Amino acid sequence: MALRKDGDCFVAKCAPRNDNAVLHPSSFILPMKRSFSLRRGADFQRVWEGGKSFAHPLVVGRVRANGTDARRFGFVAGKKIGKATARNRAKRLLRESVRRYLPQIVPGWDVILIARGAAPQSEFKEIASAVENILRRANLLRNS
Template structure:
């Protein structure tokens, strides 16, 4: 997993990428030419002050990192937090990330078990 940091890359995903949403998160995704997936995070000021936004970003980064082995390489992703994100547990965030990745078709885990379960 690499971080997606360039404003040009964010703009490309927003304009050309596909979108999947749930009640907590929005996932923008688009194929890239790399052997890894890159991920960026977007947290609006609507969520609260900087302390709250940074906490949400840290939890999102860790949620994506926890399922990174099951995400298909060769794509760029942007995970955007919705306002309800600030009031949920870490495990609810992990579940929301898994839900979006599965619905986008980027989930490559062989089993249909929950995130973190390894055979």
């Protein structure tokens, strides 16, 4: 659905002109910036080997201080999760969960979140709760 600017709000183009289907700008989801991503294999390896692990039935988290002011995240969904669509869904759910907590997360840490078998079938609320649980146990949330 394409959007057009109408004053301070955005209106769906596909909506009839007489229908005032107005979407507030704050309801739009912005993707997580690339600077928050662990991209290099060496970075993943460093967190994997030297990080502390926190487990939950839906997600496993590994965290390690990175010595900078950056917060970086990696998302993993192995073949045990299922086919590509299930793995991608699990990673999307994890990514969105982290994006919601990003302002509260303490800088200076690298975090890998690994989806477990039931993650793709779980609802977003359950995944978000699991991610919050891991971040709190790792003392990475500011107001914990």
